Amino acid sequence: MGVPMTERTRRPSAPTIYDIAEKAGVAASTVSRALNKPGRISTETEARIRAAADELGYRLNPMARSLQSGLTGNLALVMSDMTNPVYFDLVRGAERVTADAGCTLLFADSQENVDIELDAAQRLLRVADGLMLVGSRLSDEQILSLSALKPVVTVNRLVDGIPAATAEVEVGVHQAVRHLHELGHRDIVYLEGPSASWMNGRRHEVIAADAAALGMTVTFLDSDGPTIEGGHAAVPRVVATGATAVIAFNDLLAFGLLQGSREAGVDVPVSLSVVGFDDIFGANLLTPPLTTVRSHMRNLGEAAVLALRNAIAGEDERETERPATELIVRGTTGPVAPAGP
Known part of the structure; x- marks a missing residue:
């Protein structure tokens, strides 16, 4: 006698935040804060919750989170020139922090063109919760106009009233x-x-x-x-x-x-x-x-994402650490040649 279809196709139910709470010994609300808004609870408790979630195979459902919060979990980043190697480490740092938060990073390249940058920023803001402008060539007025739509963070650029992540020059x-x-x-x-x-x-x-x-x-x-x-x-x-x-x-x-x-x-x-x-x-x-x-561009990318997530959460603007710059002396500098006779 064959096994009924319902029995053959039945799979174990996916773990929930209540399962994680029981395993980690905390309240379900604490699990929710740890997974959806990192940094709101102690580092030790958050680490214990994430370890329990990994052990149980729990995965955040972006669609469910979007319905509950009105947020997509998407963060957007527009660069002045994606082909410039200086941005490689910045993107890597931004991606690491974004992934740790269970979010998705969206990219666009402005090709050093103001019109392309503005168009890309407007399109991305339709599908993202906030925007990072890296090396922006937009005017202050254009950036302020974008920030009226959704949170905006500038990178290596200062605009009054806009959160920023800048290197120490x-x-x-x-x-x-x-x-x-x-x-x-x-x-x-x-x-x-x-x-x-x-x-x-x-x-x-x-x-x-x-x-x-x-x-x-x-x-x-x-x-x-x-x-x-x-x-x-x-x-x-x-x-x-x-x-x-x-x-x-x-x-x-x-x-x-x-x-x-x-x-x-x-x-x-x-x-x-x-x-x-x-x-x-x-x-x-x-x-x-x-x-x-x-x-130190990787640190700058990390700082930009943290500043944007704070802005999306409606938190007061925090002073972001300015990654240091330092001279690396190699072979293309030397003493002035003595004047000829």
């Missing part, structure tokens, strides 16, 4: 300018990034102030873009200034400067010292290896 710049001064450089160039970049403007300000304090002269040159090609194209204009050192907005520009200098017969670092920003992958593999200001 000053220390790394101080170290870079002083390093060049100690090597005897008095005339330097800052090869600029995009004019709409808040971080470019901030670096410009700090370099100008530090150089003036040390009696150095700075020439500010626009680039064709924060790319290898932009750095390569700038070499003739850098050389024409007579400067003995150049600080580039990012490592990609510095890569291009090294490539163009080599082709033009300019010896780095004998005739020209070069400093980059970010310490992206490959910076230490060049010949000579690049002196650069390192940014």
